[in-house]
Amino acid sequence: MTMFESKFFGRDPVKKATCPFCGQLVERPKDLSTRRPGEMPVGACSCGAVYACDETGHNLGSAMIEALVFGSNMDWDLAWGLLPEEDYLAEIVENYDLKSHLIIPGGAYEGRRIAGALYFIRMHKDIQEVTSDGVRKRLKEADDISPASGPRQERQRPLTKKQVEDLVREYRIEPVLDAARQDKKVIRYIQRLIYSGDTQARNKAAEILGHACAVVAEKDPGVV
Numbered sequence: 001m002t003m004f005e006s007k008f009f010g011r012d013p014v015k016k017a018t019c020p021f022c023g024q025l026v027e028r029p030k031d032l033s034t035r036r037p038g039e040m041p042v043g044a045c046s047c048g049a050v051y052a053c054d055e056t057g058h059n060l061g062s063a064m065i066e067a068l069v070f071g072s073n074m075d076w077d078l079a080w081g082l083l084p085e086e087d088y089l090a091e092i093v094e095n096y097d098l099k100s101h102l103i104i105p106g107g108a109y110e111g112r113r114i115a116g117a118l119y120f121i122r123m124h125k126d127i128q129e130v131t132s133d134g135v136r137k138r139l140k141e142a143d144d145i146s147p148a149s150g151p152r153q154e155r156q157r158p159l160t161k162k163q164v165e166d167l168v169r170e171y172r173i174e175p176v177l178d179a180a181r182q183d184k185k186v187i188r189y190i191q192r193l194i195y196s197g198d199t200q201a202r203n204k205a206a207e208i209l210g211h212a213c214a215v216v217a218e219k220d221p222g223v224v
Contacts, residue, residue, distance in 0.1 A: 015103040020091035021122050022047040028101040029053040029118070030142035032070075039175065041098070042070045044139055048132060049122035055098050056115060062174045063119035064090065069170075071121045073134035076170055078127075087127060093118040098145065158182065164189040168205050180212040187212055 019026050022045065029041035029051065040052045040063060052066035065079075071088070072079040082088055095104045096116040104114040123131065159167070159179045164186055167176050180186040190212055193205035 013105065014100075014109065015105065017093070017096060017101055017103055017118065019045040019047060019049055019051075020093055020120055021045070021049050021089070026051065026118075028145060029098065030139060030144055032138055033141045033143065034074075034138075039172075040066045041145055042066060042139070042142075044135055045120075047122070048125075048128045049120050050135060051093075051118045051120045053096065053098055054117045054119060057094065057117045058115075059174055060092065060117060060119060062172070063117065064121070065171065067119045067121040070138075071123050071131060071135065072127075073131040074138070075131070078131075082123075082127070088121050088123045090122075091120045093120065159186065159189075161189045161192075165193060168193055168208050169201060171204050171208075173208055173211060176208055177211055177215050180216050184216060187216060 017026050017028075018024060024045060024047065026045050027043055029043040031041050032039070040054060040059075042050060042052045044050045050067055050071040052063045052070065054060055054063040067090075068082065068088070069076060069079045072082070084090060093103065094117050095107055095114055096102075096118045097104050097109055097112070097114045098116055099112075100109065102109070107114055159175075164176060164179065168190060176186065176190070187209070190205055190209045194202055194209065196202050196205065
């Protein structure tokens with residue numbers, strides 16, 4: 001029994017965070033220098049896998065997209081054209097605690113409920129050959145997250161019309177919903193995209209508009 005394991009002997013053991021593909025230890029996720037509100041911290045394993053951290057465990061769909069796009073070196077066109085199994089493999093590591101950078105199988109640690117997750121994506125070799133250099137460069141320029149910090153607070157600054165349009169086009173649902181809860185103008189920004197000449201953009205806008213109206217209606221039904 002190692003010193004690390006003996007410290008927690010008799011309780012649900014904690015585990016160091018490792019890559020589900022190769023078993024190597026992975027570093028704490030970082031915030032990309034280009035991070036916008038709602039975007040998740042990301043990381044990469046030396047085996048080529050990348051991962052995104054969902055601190056709540058409730059937004060795994062967004063975490064999958066974050067990891068997929070990061071693994072594509074932020075090339076959205078490439079990311080949307082990739083197919084699971086055929087182009088990449090995916091694994092989820094549950095009960096991850098960003099603050100301690102540990103896996104907590106019991107779901108509770110130091111009086112805190114732990115429900116976070118790391119969503120791993122490993123591109124097939126031919127795709128890694130195109131994206132890996134850019135991924136490493138972005139991660140090198142990323143900002144460390146302080147382990148002593150509490151739950152991270154998103155910036156409360158309202159999103160601009162252009163930012164909302166970009167988020168809808170990139171299908172980043174959670175940041176749009178967070179913004180809609182704080183600023184009702186977001187609904188109007190999304191509505192304008194319904195008239196886009198791009199069919200795919202219209203479909204994304206229509207779906208996100210429905211979600212945004214639902215979250216706004218919870219607080220102020222009269223708006224929608």
